[in-house]
Amino acid sequence: MKRKSSLVSQQMSSQRKNMALLAIISLALGITIVSQAGLLAEAVQRIFVEKASFSSVYLLLGILLAVMAVRTLLSYGNGKVGLHMAATAKTNMRAAVLQKLTHASMPSTLLGQTGGKVSIALDAVDEADSYFSQYMPRMMEAAIIPILILVVTFIQHANTGFILLFTAPFIPLFMILVGMKTKNKSEEKYAQLAEFSGTFLDSLQGLVTLKIFGRAHRQQQKIERSSLSYRDATMGILKIAFTNTFMLESIVMLSIGIVALELAIQLLVFKSMTFHTAFLVLLLVPEFYSLLKNTGTAFHSGRTSMGAVRKVEQMLEETSGESMNANDNEGALTSDGIDVIDNMDRVDRVSKLELTHSGDLSLPPSIVIDHLRFQYAPDSFELKTGRIQLSPGEHIAIVGKSGSGKTTLLHLIAGLLKPASGTVLVNESPLSQYEETAWFEHVSYITQHPYIFAGTFSENIAIGARGSISKAEIERAGEEAGLAALIAQLDHGFDTFVGEGGRGLSGGEKQRLALARAFLKRPAIILFDEPTVGLDLHTERVLQSSIAKLAKTATMITVAHRLYTIQQADKILFMDNGVLVDSGRHDELLERLPQYAEMVDVERKGRVSS
Numbered sequence: 001m002k003r004k005s006s007l008v009s010q011q012m013s014s015q016r017k018n019m020a021l022l023a024i025i026s027l028a029l030g031i032t033i034v035s036q037a038g039l040l041a042e043a044v045q046r047i048f049v050e051k052a053s054f055s056s057v058y059l060l061l062g063i064l065l066a067v068m069a070v071r072t073l074l075s076y077g078n079g080k081v082g083l084h085m086a087a088t089a090k091t092n093m094r095a096a097v098l099q100k101l102t103h104a105s106m107p108s109t110l111l112g113q114t115g116g117k118v119s120i121a122l123d124a125v126d127e128a129d130s131y132f133s134q135y136m137p138r139m140m141e142a143a144i145i146p147i148l149i150l151v152v153t154f155i156q157h158a159n160t161g162f163i164l165l166f167t168a169p170f171i172p173l174f175m176i177l178v179g180m181k182t183k184n185k186s187e188e189k190y191a192q193l194a195e196f197s198g199t200f201l202d203s204l205q206g207l208v209t210l211k212i213f214g215r216a217h218r219q220q221q222k223i224e225r226s227s228l229s230y231r232d233a234t235m236g237i238l239k240i241a242f243t244n245t246f247m248l249e250s251i252v253m254l255s256i257g258i259v260a261l262e263l264a265i266q267l268l269v270f271k272s273m274t275f276h277t278a279f280l281v282l283l284l285v286p287e288f289y290s291l292l293k294n295t296g297t298a299f300h301s302g303r304t305s306m307g308a309v310r311k312v313e314q315m316l317e318e319t320s321g322e323s324m325n326a327n328d329n330e331g332a333l334t335s336d337g338i339d340v341i342d343n344m345d346r347v348d349r350v351s352k353l354e355l356t357h358s359g360d361l362s363l364p365p366s367i368v369i370d371h372l373r374f375q376y377a378p379d380s381f382e383l384k385t386g387r388i389q390l391s392p393g394e395h396i397a398i399v400g401k402s403g404s405g406k407t408t409l410l411h412l413i414a415g416l417l418k419p420a421s422g423t424v425l426v427n428e429s430p431l432s433q434y435e436e437t438a439w440f441e442h443v444s445y446i447t448q449h450p451y452i453f454a455g456t457f458s459e460n461i462a463i464g465a466r467g468s469i470s471k472a473e474i475e476r477a478g479e480e481a482g483l484a485a486l487i488a489q490l491d492h493g494f495d496t497f498v499g500e501g502g503r504g505l506s507g508g509e510k511q512r513l514a515l516a517r518a519f520l521k522r523p524a525i526i527l528f529d530e531p532t533v534g535l536d537l538h539t540e541r542v543l544q545s546s547i548a549k550l551a552k553t554a555t556m557i558t559v560a561h562r563l564y565t566i567q568q569a570d571k572i573l574f575m576d577n578g579v580l581v582d583s584g585r586h587d588e589l590l591e592r593l594p595q596y597a598e599m600v601d602v603e604r605k606g607r608v609s610s
């Protein structure tokens with residue numbers, strides 16, 4: 001293997017003990033192979049050449065049987081160590097993939113297809129198995145045993161030793177040639193599989209939309225095309241594998257034939273060697289080639305594994321380019337730790353961590369937005385702000401037209417996006433100086449489409465808890481969030497199962513469930529994306545009063561659409577085309593900002609007409 005993947009190298013260095021064990025077992029295996037041949041040659045020599053009685057070789061045959069048993073046990077041991085190495089490596093690699101995915105920044109999670117990522121995390125990591133379970137043990141055997149056999153052969157009969165020495169390099173040479181081609185093919189196969197999985201999952205998720213727009217058939221053809229390319233890539237690899245096996249077998253047969261011919265000539269024509277020596281050498285030679293041949297097959301699967309591992313590495317590299325190291329002050333914060341998943345399917349976890357920042361995070365904190373600038377991509381939408389102070393416990397409303405950058409500003413304040421320049425100051429220190437987990441421990445984000453996991457109401461609410469939590473506490477949080485009436489109608493109450501993606505819950509109900517999580521957490525900072533679609537009056541009131549209760553002791557920043565929310569806010573941030581134009585109370589902005597007055601007017605008319 002010319003260039004070992006760094007992921008594989010990492011695994012190797014962490015498994016040095018197992019490698020040493022493999023080397024010891026391989027050496028012992030080599031000794032049993034040579035002993036076995038020696039004992040067998042001796043037994044045959046005594047019985048057939050020296051015509052000794054069968055009973056005189058009982059002991060010899062007994063030892064031979066014991067050596068064979070030991071050889072079997074050692075082979076089994078080698079396999080076991082390989083499997084153990086593979087299992088450990090796969091666990092580590094999968095942990096690394098999961099770690100990277102959960103710590104990836106928000107923009108990077110939006111890149112690529114989910115199905116493709118799943119196929120890499122599951123299938124590609126599985127493919128790495130054969131590198132450790134087959135390739136490594138075989139390579140170790142190939143590095144030790146053939147040398148041992150070669151030494152014994154040279155001692156016994158130098159001519160055969162030279163034949164082995166001359167023909168053996170053809171096998172690795174051939175392996176390298178084929179292996180190179182297989183690796184490319186294998187990478188191609190994984191690209192095809194990832195595309196196939198991605199297309200398949202995307203189509204499943206958007207099946208209703210596809211049907212409505214009459215695109216189901218076209219999508220079906222797309223799936224068919226990608227499945228055919230996957231088949232072709234797999235067949236390509238198999239073709240190489242079969243050719244590989246055929247060529248290796250031919251080389252081995254030819255070589256053994258040459259050795260046998262040479263031995264026969266020496267034994268019968270020149271009578272320059274004993275039967276014992278000839279037979280011993282003839283027994284050892286197939287073992288020699290068989291080991292090299294096995295290595296060839298293992299090399300093929302090792303190469304296939306490397307292609308798969310390369311894919312895993314690429315994925316890790318791609319996500320790590322975007323991810324934030326928790327200790328990296330420059331890095332973008334991620335939503336890791338937020339108690340409610342936003343509509344981009346962010347995964348949340350809450351764990352207690354020390355603040356890296358030396359100052360105390362007094363709560364609720366004061367927040368200063370200080371000349372932020374942000375772009376998703378060059379030459380696209382740009383967000384700009386001046387300097388604005390948000391006092392502890394204030395209720396802030398971000399308002400503006402659709403696409404003006406409200407959500408982007410909210411994500412920048414929350415640390416979910418990293419500004420290109422400027423800072424968000426929390427208690428007068430840059431947000432980037434805080435340990436992200438510690439910061440998110442105090443933040444709850446209630447999006448318009450909170451993510452509901454497959455599980456019961458209780459399990460979904462308990463996600464908001466910092467430690468272990470009692471059923472009574474979960475139920476109290478549910479009631480405070482206004483879920484009591486809904487739960488009372490269900491046969492299994494809080495133990496009712498809500499499906500993946502929160503199937504069976506309305507938008508308002510999902511938000512109440514997200515609120516229940518927040519009630520368990522009691523955050524100091526609440527980020528709230530107010531529903532744009534009209535909820536019924538009752539639901540809206542329940543949500544409104546629950547949020548108000550939760551926000552009593554917190555700084556709340558709302559992307560606001562309701563006039564009521566806007567009027568009640570302590571401070572309104574008015575966004576226009578990415579620019580934070582002005583901030584102030586409702587009456588102040590009405591007076592000095594015509595665009596704001598116009599927006600309020602439109603909102604009022606909308607209310608009356610709807």
Ligand SMILES: Nc1ncnc2c1ncn2[C@@H]1O[C@H](COP(=O)(O)OP(=O)(O)OP(=O)(O)O)[C@@H](O)[C@H]1O
Pocket residue numbers: 107110376377381400401402403404405406407408409
């Ligand atoms: N992930 C993204 N990548 C690239 N551009 C984005 C991304 N998210 C938002 N944008 C763009 O940034 C601009 C501001 O979007 P943003 O969601 O902040 O607006 P908004 O005021 O919250 O809109 P709405 O009220 O409709 O939700 C829009 O032009 C949008 O297309």
